[in-house]
Amino acid sequence: MVSLSRALGSERKHKLRSVRVFHVNSGACNGCDIELLDILTPFYDAERLGIKLVSTPRHAHALLVTGPLTRKTASAVLKAYEAMPSEPRIVIAIGTCACSGGIFYDSYALYRRIERYEKIDVPRRGGISELIPVDIYIPGCPPRPEEILYGISVLLELANERLTKQYYKEDSVEEYKIIRKKKSVVNERLVLSLREKTRHIIGYFDRDRVLKIFLEMVEIAEKCEDPKNELSRLIEEYCKKEKDSRIRECLRILEKDYWRLKNALLSREEVIYWI
């Protein structure tokens, strides 16, 4: 086992300038490796920051590790780490897997110091830091090439760390009450049900945008004397402008569903909600 004294102890004597890196795959799915190839292309060009891939760990300053550290690769990673010169011996964990185990966190094939964690661990344990001390973590599944460039520039002290630990403590419920006060004309229950219906039709990404358009129309229509005709008129008017056929289809389905739910609620019949 590698001693941890170096990782937590003395600071580096010299500022890092040109870093030679050796790439180790510790059981990754190759997503991160493809992104690593990307940063060497002329478009991203990591070599202008001094990064250069070398063919043996004996020439390397830094170890680029991808993958969740399987049992099979653990010994190979350790050998590569020990083969590096003792100064500066940097380890860069690339990808969520190398940072904390990622999607494979509870796999039996992963190397762990303790077989089962008893306590609830914050931050989540796993990945490459189980075996060797890590200098910089670059999460992402896979990380963008820009993200890897950013991580390297943090290491070279060209950029500052952007994330900090966030902590929020609720003082009283009043804070939440103020937010909930903004009630729309439409019943909250119906909004939730329509929201789920929209997800079925056009997916989670465009859901909130389309639902907002629809609810605005409903609010206008409900103020009129004849809301049913007014709503269908508004939707037809909107559909003439809209080029996206998915949104046109979705608005028409939402209109039908809205009246079905509302009529059932008012007449106290049994309804099938979408959520």
Next chain:
Amino acid sequence: MSKIVTLEYPLKELKAPEEYRGLPYIDPHKCIGCGACRNACPSDAVMKIDDIKNGIRKIILDVGRCIRCGRCEEVCPTGAIKLTTIFEAASKSRENHIEIIELKLLRCSRCGRYSEFTERQVMFALDILPREALEVEALDKRIWLCRDCRRETALSEAVDKEWKWYYGKLVKSTWE
């Protein structure tokens, strides 16, 4: 004439496209602490920890474990958790990847113990219940109680109303 194609990224700022699935972020003012994201998360990046003694629920998000699949955003009932377009998560310490939200659990108005849901959850439930189809008085009486107290009050009320007379008679007859 040659054109420079290289990106000036680490030196100049860059924004990811709108559709990019970046780091998730929980809006603490909207979160009700229901733990739906915890149940949906395939890589266990979100945790829900209850401290019933002190009446605190913690929702902990670890960005370093997140694989940006967007399932949490799909299931969140209030739209509190969202994937942003921020991608710069590299850090020298894993502590920086953590977001903690501390919410209060509901204190039962009858027995004074903390129950296993938050105050915000109850308020959200009150908002989405169709009031037209329910007895509002009976609801308001019982919704601020814990699970055990709710059962007890429901039972005792039923006993009081319907069975008191019969029950009293039965007890007397057995004693005699």
